[in-house]
Amino acid sequence: MQVIFDIIKNTFTGNNLAILGAAIAVLLPGFGSARAVNSVARATAGLICEEPQKYGKSMLLQALPMTQGIYGMVIAFLIIIFSGITAGEVLTIEQGFYYVFASLPIALGGWYSAIRQGEVAVAGISVLAKQPDAVGKAVISASFVELYAILALLISILLVL
Amino acid sequence: MKKLTVLAHSSDADAIVRRMLHLKCVQIQRSMPEAGELSLERIESDGKQTEIRERMAHIEAAMPRLAKYSTRRGGIGRRVQRLDRAAFVADGRAERAYLAVERTLAVKSRMDEIVAEQTRNEAAMQSLLPWLNYDAPLNEVSSAHTAMQLGSCLVKLYNYEALEAAGAYVEDVSDDGKTQYFSVTYHKEDEEAVTAALDKCAFLKVNFSDISTTAQAAYDELERCQSALAEENSALIETLMDLSESLDDIEVLYDVEGTNLNICLQKQKLYQTQNCIVLAGWLPAAAEERVLGGLSAFECACEISEPEEGDEVPVLLRNNPFSGTFEWVIEMYSYPKYGGFDPTLIMSIFYFLIFGLMFADVGYGLLLVLACFGGVKLLNPKEGLKRMMLMFGYCGISCMIMGVLFGGWFGDLPVAIMNNFFPQFGGQAQNTAVGHFFNNGVFFNPVSSSIPFLFVALGMGEVHLVAGMAVNMVLTWKSGKRIQALCENIPYWVMFAGVDLMAPLAAAGMISSDPLAPQTQALLENLSGIGMYVMFVGIAMILFLKGIGEKTVFAWLIKGLGGLYSLISFASDLLSYSRILALGLVASVIAQVINMLTSLGASGPVGFIFMVIVMILGHGLNLAINLLGTFVHAARLQYIEFFGKFYEDGGEAFKPALPAEEYSEDTSFVLNETNN
Numbered sequence: 001m002q003v004i005f006d007i008i009k010n011t012f013t014g015n016n017l018a019i020l021g022a023a024i025a026v027l028l029p030g031f032g033s034a035r036a037v038n039s040v041a042r043a044t045a046g047l048i049c050e051e052p053q054k055y056g057k058s059m060l061l062q063a064l065p066m067t068q069g070i071y072g073m074v075i076a077f078l079i080i081i082f083s084g085i086t087a088g089e090v091l092t093i094e095q096g097f098y099y100v101f102a103s104l105p106i107a108l109g110g111w112y113s114a115i116r117q118g119e120v121a122v123a124g125i126s127v128l129a130k131q132p133d134a135v136g137k138a139v140i141s142a143s144f145v146e147l148y149a150i151l152a153l154l155i156s157i158l159l160v161l
Numbered sequence: 162m163k164k165l166t167v168l169a170h171s172s173d174a175d176a177i178v179r180r181m182l183h184l185k186c187v188q189i190q191r192s193m194p195e196a197g198e199l200s201l202e203r204i205e206s207d208g209k210q211t212e213i214r215e216r217m218a219h220i221e222a223a224m225p226r227l228a229k230y231s232t233r234r235g236g237i238g239r240r241v242q243r244l245d246r247a248a249f250v251a252d253g254r255a256e257r258a259y260l261a262v263e264r265t266l267a268v269k270s271r272m273d274e275i276v277a278e279q280t281r282n283e284a285a286m287q288s289l290l291p292w293l294n295y296d297a298p299l300n301e302v303s304s305a306h307t308a309m310q311l312g313s314c315l316v317k318l319y320n321y322e323a324l325e326a327a328g329a330y331v332e333d334v335s336d337d338g339k340t341q342y343f344s345v346t347y348h349k350e351d352e353e354a355v356t357a358a359l360d361k362c363a364f365l366k367v368n369f370s371d372i373s374t375t376a377q378a379a380y381d382e383l384e385r386c387q388s389a390l391a392e393e394n395s396a397l398i399e400t401l402m403d404l405s406e407s408l409d410d411i412e413v414l415y416d417v418e419g420t421n422l423n424i425c426l427q428k429q430k431l432y433q434t435q436n437c438i439v440l441a442g443w444l445p446a447a448a449e450e451r452v453l454g455g456l457s458a459f460e461c462a463c464e465i466s467e468p469e470e471g472d473e474v475p476v477l478l479r480n481n482p483f484s485g486t487f488e489w490v491i492e493m494y495s496y497p498k499y500g501g502f503d504p505t506l507i508m509s510i511f512y513f514l515i516f517g518l519m520f521a522d523v524g525y526g527l528l529l530v531l532a533c534f535g536g537v538k539l540l541n542p543k544e545g546l547k548r549m550m551l552m553f554g555y556c557g558i559s560c561m562i563m564g565v566l567f568g569g570w571f572g573d574l575p576v577a578i579m580n581n582f583f584p585q586f587g588g589q590a591q592n593t594a595v596g597h598f599f600n601n602g603v604f605f606n607p608v609s610s611s612i613p614f615l616f617v618a619l620g621m622g623e624v625h626l627v628a629g630m631a632v633n634m635v636l637t638w639k640s641g642k643r644i645q646a647l648c649e650n651i652p653y654w655v656m657f658a659g660v661d662l663m664a665p666l667a668a669a670g671m672i673s674s675d676p677l678a679p680q681t682q683a684l685l686e687n688l689s690g691i692g693m694y695v696m697f698v699g700i701a702m703i704l705f706l707k708g709i710g711e712k713t714v715f716a717w718l719i720k721g722l723g724g725l726y727s728l729i730s731f732a733s734d735l736l737s738y739s740r741i742l743a744l745g746l747v748a749s750v751i752a753q754v755i756n757m758l759t760s761l762g763a764s765g766p767v768g769f770i771f772m773v774i775v776m777i778l779g780h781g782l783n784l785a786i787n788l789l790g791t792f793v794h795a796a797r798l799q800y801i802e803f804f805g806k807f808y809e810d811g812g813e814a815f816k817p818a819l820p821a822e823e824y825s826e827d828t829s830f831v832l833n834e835t836n837n
Binding site for chain 1: 754797
């Protein structure tokens with residue numbers, strides 16, 4: 001019993017919790033972005049079968065939902081630097097949990113907004129297929145969804161700094 | 162805008178429409194003029210249009226093939242040719258260019274044939290390869306009493322003995338380790354037994370009935386054929402290289418034909434009687450003389466009049482060179498109603514400021530300025546793209562100004578460099594005077610002082626909204642509703658003034674927890690006290706003045722309460738400007754993270770190269786992400802928050818009929834006009 005208790009105690013250290021926070025921050029928005037980029041890319045594949053010359057224009061729509069993954073990476077990086085764990089600092093469990101919670105806005109906000117932005121971008125691909133001149137407007141519509149990832153990122157930044 | 166009606170001989174129709182195209186200031190309209198007793202009918206499209214489209218399709222097909230072999234300098238940044246297209250057509254260059262197009266297409270189709278033939282020959286040669294040792298003509302397969310078959314089977318299924326036993330004479334020709342190629346000769350009497358034995362081997366028969374020579378001879382013949390084809394192909398490539406010298410002319414021809422097509426399309430908007438045509442359209446008032454001058458060469462009756470009520474008049478925006486580049490932001494939303502207020506000037510100023518606040522960084526601003534202004538200079542883009550690039554260039558200037566004010570130089574790059582490369586700072590460069598300036602700018606850094614920056618953002622929002630209301634007030638005043646103009650706006654401003662007076666005290670508490678100097682504290686408290694009264698006066702003014710002009714007390718009261726209720730939407734509009742903080746902060750924090758990543762590997766030459774790569778990639782990515790976000794959100798603040806206060810949209814943009822100028826500009830009409 002004592003052994004198990006020790007394992008738990010040694011696992012849930014403040015430093016490991018901060019690492020967990022960084023991991024959540026980079027993983028969840030990364031999942032969302034990967035899924036969104038995947039669906040936009042598949043829609044694009046259908047389009048370029050017919051009209052390969054539209055690939056250039058579709059790239060922006062494909063790239064839009066990638067940003068959440070980058071935002072997650074930014075927070076993960078800030079947690080790693082500012083928690084001081086790489087500099088050998090020892091955090092308390094409470095401090096560790098602080099970083100886990102601080103990573104939640106971008107983790108969840110980034111994950112969800114990436115997928116939803118991906119849906120708008122997929123719709124944008126069909127705009128590109130039918131009305132190539134209006135694709136700029138489709139890009140703008142998709143980038144509105146991004147605002148919520150930016151807000152989530154902002155709060156995570158303010159909490160970590 | 163003025164309305165143009167031209168009545169002319171049918172025979173002049175093409176020439177008049179061509180002249181309109183080259184004037185570049187007439188929008189021909191499909192509108193049935195008042196005909197009176199004339200019987201007017203539309204001009205139907207004729208066979209000419211199909212012919213032009215066909216010629217254009219030919220040119221389009223020929224151009225990429227010629228461009229592939231052309232030795233001309235690369236496409237980006239090449240200036241469009243300026244030449245007299247009338248002379249181009251008259252002196253036969255156009256005809257020669259089209260001949261070149263047709264020759265190119267003929268060469269192209271011959272080259273396609275050659276490729277197909279080469280592939281066929283290649284396949285035939287492959288099928289002959291195993292039979293090269295076989296020295297009899299390949300099509301001699303049977304005689305009166307004997308039959309012969311050529312074919313193959315898998316080596317592991319090949320059974321020489323069984324075939325011999327069945328009465329066949331088997332001759333091995335070759336094997337490639339997997340497949341055995343052989344001939345079987347047998348009496349026709351033994352056919353059944355031999356066939357059964359062959360079936361056991363899974364024999365695949367080959368048929369060379371069309372080859373009357375030996376395999377080797379046929380193979381050599383094909384090889385000769387292949388080299389002849391290759392020679393022909395290289396001769397054709399040389400022909401294409403020669404033809405590609407007329408590529409410039411072919412491009413001009415494409416524009417000539419494009420213009421002809423435009424003329425056909427515009428002509429369909431005209432109406433005709435037996436001998437006359439009627440052209441109706443719009444032109445900017447300033448272009449009146451030009452159009453009259455352009456028409457003077459023709460025998461025609463022409464009238465230029467003011468638009469009448471009920472006309473759907475197109476809208477042309479006219480602004481100074483700076484604001485003019487922002488017109489496409491308006492176009493993306495919706496053009497103002499004809500005769501309505503053109504918000505471009507005032508919007509461009511706010512767009513400029515808000516863009517800079519959202520992306521306050523000298524480094525990124527400088528990149529924008531260099532890329533956009535440099536791009537316009539070097540690449541000579543078309544009008545639409547040029548305006549867009551100039552607009553982003555101006556926005557880059559705004560970013561640089563705000564970057565100096567709020568301390569953004571690719572994030573905190575100068576301080577990061579000082580700390581990493583100059584040990585004398587001991588990692589504390591931000592505390593030196595220079596470091597402090599780079600980090601905090603003239604005012605403060607949004608990253609370390611986000612609350613003050615929030616107040617800056619909201620302050621910007623308040624100015625923007627009040628400007629929108631001011632425009633609304635002026636427009637309402639001009640429309641004659643002077644009392645309404647004052648009562649709808651001034652009460653809100655009084656209230657805002659009150660809130661503004663109260664704000665410093667609240668802000669001081671939020672920004673710093675240190676107590677203020679007693680004198681300042683007292684001053685702020687006094688201001689706040691006055692502000693509270695002013696605010697209540699404002700609220701009372703909204704309640705009582707908003708409904709002025711209503712007939713019943715009830716309606717007056719309801720309108721006043723509605724005015725108070727609308728404060729909620731004001732608050733939400735104002736809070737919407739907090740996105741300035743969000744975008745501004747995100748851009749600088751990501752830049753800082755990139756700088757941190759950069760400094761991780763900064764030791765030795767490999768580290769230095771790594772650092773440079775990370776820096777270029779990272780900052781490039783950050784610029785791309787934030788440029789799009791900033792552009793979109795700066796535009797949104799105009800569309801929703803600002804335009805919501807006054808803008809009447811719904812106009813159709815003025816789109817003059819234009820000649821095709823994809824590759825070349827026509828100077829013939831410009832010269833004619835100056836001569837006139």
